[in-house]
Amino acid sequence: MTNAAFDDLLSANRDYAASVDVAGFDGIARAGVAIVTCMDSRIDPLAMLGLKHGDAKIFRNPGGRVTDQALEALVLGVHLLNVSRILVVPHTRCAMASSTLEQVREKVSASAGQDVSWQTFGMVADQRAALADDVHKVQAHPLIPEGVEVGGFIYDVDTGLLEHLV
Template identity: 50%
Template sequence: MSAHSTPGHDDFADVFAANDDYAAQFSMSGLKPLAARGLALVTCMDSRIEPLDMLGLKPGDAKILRNAGARVTDDTLRTLVLAVYLLGVDRVLVLPHTRCKMASVENDDVVHDLIQEEYGVDTRSLEFHTNSDQLGALKHDLERIRHHPLLPQGLPVAGAVYDVDTGRISPVDA
């Protein structure tokens, strides 16, 4: 029995097989866990985003924090505190993107209702942090980082929006 023939793993056979190829050519052994370029990137989980390539980074350069909508949640802040003090981060870029589902609805209720109607699952115990004012949400999130009591004062924090149709990043004044 191979390492990948565990019951229930058939649904993942493609990614496990791809990992075999990846591991055969693996070249990052010994890479330090620090962010070599001092960057933490908060971005969306959207599969159209290639965070390293779009910013001219390579593995080991940055800490990448991804979630639905690129929102600065309490968990994001917890992770940033660890990244700043233990993992070499000395600047933060928050980068949502165009045509984001989390920015295309008015509020969480719309998403809860959609999931309830389509799948019969009540998700109201979760907060999705949707906001149709994407720039307003981004500015709010930047302020959350800048004013967090456990992050260093003066930590460079910037925001930008990634255009999924052009690959361009537009800085946002905030």
């Protein structure tokens, strides 16, 4: 099956595959790091921490929130994939934190050409409070051992710097 819409990406993938050695990699987090962050394309989770391929487990979603799915990934990471440090990293100028639910629904409705009032989006009214709640949610989870370090950070999309808040 081919689709010209993906040709550039498949070509880039062939170049990548020719230059990277991933054979036999066991999938553990070599640096013992897991990152929960936003899907925003301004964030390069590995590069921002000086890590490389295979060093970390990365879970991304709108807003960089610790959802049930993120918690599931973190539990698996801690118990099966060598994770001993967890970073929760939302970012500045995030649409999920700077827009209202109504604004996002309006934009999506306009783009989709249909009513999306039924669609939920995880808007963040207070990013710092949400970050503190998310870090606590990870720390309080019965399957995340006390020895696992959990930190809450804000990534500044304009400077590339992390600020340790929690």
